[in-house]
Amino acid sequence: MSDVIRLKAMRRPRFSIRTLFLMATIAAIACCFALPFNPDVMIVGHEIQAGSSRWDGAPIHVVTIRNDGFLPFYYIGHSGLVLNLAFTKSGNDGDNDWFSNSQNPTHWTLLHRGEEAVMEFAVHGDYNTVTVATEVSDWRGRFAPVSAGPFSFDENGG
Structure with missing residues (x-):
């Protein structure tokens, strides 16, 4: 008697075009x-x-930002005015x-x-440079900072 082991032929998995399309869609997402x-x-x-009563008559600095990207993004504010901003002021005394x-x-x-949207802020003459920043978000809820500057000013705030 011969001791022959017969192996079953392995079957290859079969994929339809629909399965391939589904997997490619999931990978793209x-x-x-x-x-x-x-x-x-x-x-x-x-x-x-010119100054505004909102900031006790100090000169108002207006920085305009524009979306040059392909997709829209969100900013905190309304009517083209960014209402959530932060700025760092470098004083003439080094502070x-x-x-x-x-x-x-x-x-x-x-x-x-x-x-476009604008960021408004007031700076008085005690500061010689200002860097202004805000935060924007995309449709996925991810955030990124957007900053401008440093802007230099003279002793009159301009």
């Missing part, structure tokens, strides 16, 4: 959620306007101060491609 949020924001201007201005309750506003 997973990659979309795994990408980091790097907003393409352009700081398009800085100007100084740095950090201030923030925020809105409560938080209202997120969508900024589409090519649209």
